[in-house]
Amino acid sequence: MSEDRTTTAARWETEDMDSIRALATQLRVDSIRCSTNAGSGHPTSSLSAADLMAVLLTRHLRYDWERPALPNNDHLIFSKGHASPLLYSMYRAVGVVEEEELLNTYRQFGARLQGHPTPVLPWVDVATGSLGQGLPVAVGVSLGGRYLDKLPFHTWVLCGDSELAEGSIWEALDKAAYYKLGNLTAVVDVNRLGQDGPTELQWDMDAYARRVEAFGARPLIIDGHDLSQIDDALSRARSDDDQPTVILAKTIKGKGVPEIEDQNGWHGKALPADMAEKAIAALGGPSSVRVTTRSPESGTPAITPETHGSVALPDWKIGDKVATRAAFGAAVSALAVRPEVVVLDGEVGNSTHAGDFKEVAPERYFEMFIAEQQLVAATIGLSVRGYVAFASSFAAFLVSRPFDFIRMAGVSEVNIRLVGTHAGVEIGQDGPSQMALEDIAAMRAVHSSTVLYPADAPSTAQLVSTMADTPGISYLRATRGAYPVIYGPDEQFPLGGSKVHGAGPDDQVALIGAGVTLHECLAAAEELARSGIKARVIDLYSIKPVDVDTLRRTCLETDGRIVVAEDHYPQGGIGSAVLEALASANTPKLHMALLAVRELPGSGEPKDLLNAAGISARHIAAAARDLVMD
Template sequence: MSEFDTTATAKLASQLRVDSIRCSSKAGSGHATSSLSAADLMAVLMSSELTYDWNKPDLATNDHLIFSKGHASPLLYSMFRAAGVIDEDELINTYRQFGGRLQGHPTPVLPWVDVATGSLGQGLPDAVGVAMAGRHLDKLPYHVWVLCGDSELAEGSVWEALDKASLYKLGNLTAIVDVNRLGQQGPTEFQWDLDEYSRRVEAFGAKAVEIDGHDLTAIHRALEESRQDSDRPTVILAKTIKGKGVPDVENKDGWHGKALPDEMADVAIKALGGVTSIHIDGNAPEPGTPAISADPSVPITLPSWDRGEEVPTRSAFGKTLAALSSRPKVVALDGEVGNSTHAGEFEDVCPERYFQMYIAEQQMVASAVGMSVRGYVPFASSFAAFLTSRAFDFIRMAAISGVDIRLVGSHAGAEIGADGPSQMALEDIAMMRAVHGSTVLYPCDANSTAHLVEAMADLDGVSYLRATRGGYPVLYDADEEFPVGGSKTHRAGPDDQVTLVGAGVTVHECLQAAEQLAEVPVRARVVDMYSLKPLDRTGLIESARQTGGRVVVVEDHYPEGGIGAAILESLADVPDIRVETLAVQGLPTSGATADLLDAAGISARHIVTAARRLVGA
């Protein structure tokens, strides 16, 4: 074991405790006791094992530290003060204050924070993605450290993370669990039963190490040894006391999330040795560069199809993703449905950057988040229903983290047919539109899909592309352009009486309806609203005004929050436009696609009826 100064580390731990109390008490809120229990763990990590250049947070060889128990932010910010990257004034006077960087739970507004945490059970899964990048892509020796709380071990996502960390032999990952026995409301499920936790950790293929979380020497030994297992992640189970260092609150229920009152805080600070200004420079990382670097000059040859070919957009996605493999930073993550989403075509041409996450959609998205932290361009795909139902909180938190990830959901809507309603994503557009800063795309043919998938590779934030199961005629030439935020208009003429708006499968239903309406005769133009967020508001208003203010919107989605809602929101302040929306009503069943679209009220005949009603024909 390397030389370790227990006296100096004990003083650092006291300072971290004092500063955690000071900032939370000044703010009048915050998780002081959760910070106190883990102060010894972080003091040892910071002073001895964490390899990090605090002045160069983007350095490729830096270790990564993620607070999965993000509510212990007073402890994290106290570490930042000890590192000298925030000062006394910012710590004490801006914590949890409007306009400050030191928010109640950490976010990457601070350059030393990789991902936003606070929704428990997400920090460790995100760390798995960072560690996967380190071992399999960057091929650099940095280590990923995660501070977890014992309460979050009740989350299934934690065990998904350990399972995949073991699968991908992430010996560069160490989870430090602060087992302080008390959660938000009373004792945790297993309290201080470290053996029970160990059995579970080992069952998922990780190495479990039990220690006294206040024994500095034991902590140091465990952290040092965790670097030695090159093929297994390590989970350090540290028995701690919530509120450690303040006898009035030690191991007492009812203090979770509460700052110490001023008088109690003053007594505690004095007992802990008062305010100090210990500075930790940190251990300098070794020089090194990632094995993979971006190459913007690499040419991309997009797949293309002839007009009239019937091609599922999911197939076009797979072929385009495979073409994007020539960009060295593009990676693909699959949820064991790559033969359906066609993401497996990326594996055929680039297996070293294809990651199979199996049926673990939460971990799939979290891994994409972690890889994005390391500068990669991840595409994660599954059935749309599972991306939204299983992984939505991870998607929401990805937006708060400000990472760039690309999600593709196939088999969406009643269009999928016989599989039935459990497989039909009918809520996904609403969910994805609601994500902060998201982009939502829904192409109707293969060539538009190819261009939009290529565009996604360069988009900021969370982007989502909805893909259909069935094959539909190619409508556009291969050299057509599809800017994000745009739309395409079909059958437009100066005497048009109504605008039919669709996206994806309903574009084809609108085109059939326009042909039938021409026989009435009612002249209808069709707008392919392939970009749902951002929406082509200008083009939509222009079409509506050129067709007498009459618009029919058709979507294979529930009405709440879908395409119709997006258009109504966009046109809310525009006078003299009447919008009729057709969306899936009720709960679909199994059946043939044509029958299901008709039963849902979104087939061509229903569009004809709605258009004639608006026109008065």
């Protein structure tokens, strides 16, 4: 039941409001001090939200600061990560960041108090700063709390009004409402001014409320500088079990410094030293208010990873034709015996075979529908809660639409697993809009990423199992069509490895492929053998990290003659990985032919599209002959 206003007012009569006002003032003073000392930062965005955070920190946040990994702790995510002066000032107020560190290291080289928060600080769940991401990630955190952990913690997100222009915010509210995440509250600092002038809706609070309500969440409009209203709204937010709440707090940017209150042109600018000194004096000067937050509610996570049955991966007979996307579904379903494994889908689970997991563990399968940004964000949030989360969709959309979320996951250094299916021209008749031809390049560029491209079912199953225990962001590319099984059940596929087929001392050329082109390379090697040319084939299933030693040895043993064939654009793909590896190995001689998709493809049969792109067996064999005869 929600507290009525009479009860709330009575509580305020017994609570020392002056102490909360003093904390809010200190948060403002410290935000000014640290940003002015650094010579940069976002003090005005911090000043507007100081009252909101002072009430939250004092009366509603339940957190053990000495044990940030405690499962019962509330979560506080600054979606408006540029307000880091405020967040770090809060950390000083609870005693986990000392005044000296705040004032002397903020935004400095080598310091942990970076310009935008990152998990180098143990109280920060994810890196923020790319607007529109904190709330979507919080959906994943809250999903874990409600449906998996079954713990009473609450997730609080501080959002800026500017980021409500991002579509990802509304994807998040939609899915939060769909999953009845009453354990999630967004506090929107509606301070009217963005980086370059007024925001789209400025202080039209009713318009914001209508949008929030339309997406299924509950809007609460308040004066963001009225402590009683803030407290009442936070209390009401926590009391609703089945509906997410959005507190729309009307605030003044730069609040507390009259010269810059509600003035455009101050976003992202530290106050000059003389102005800062005057403002701090007017606010009463530096102080040392200390806050003891409430203790987390008791409870034990419903799911723990300590004990589970052994994983029995599926096996296939050599020669069976199996699509690697089907092998992914079978493998991830086998991993369901591990209670911490979770799968998220983008409404294509019947095609990616992620839906196979739903048949064996429906309580750990989350449908994000056609909302790929939210798909990846929820995966990140579940990772924050310690779950081994896999997300899958068509590769063309899994990598491209939410790429900024993937990039920021690298900044956060979280552990997520992405499986993109239906990649390359091999998908056939659906045409170029559905063909991921940039995904390998994009994923190779991400910090902490692993990029895998298996060619058959057993290698896919082994790699999916490996991904479950691989730190960072792992991406597996899967094909649409069914291809022959070429490896036995005992073959191992370590990260950074490769498989060499048909190698001999007299090899004249090496053919390198992965996924669909591995099969084309094997067929090309047979064709070359019939004409007296000896070729070895390398299955480069691990594109990042790549098998530098095998590539260098191959280059030396074939007199530098290498053909790379890939179902991808030539920029940044397998060929680039090979060239980078050989350059780092100081290989003395190299004559490489790169066969890749160089023109915009169309619709057609897969075999026709592979041939038209110049990456089929006959093109690979022709390129090899040219190298040998040169």
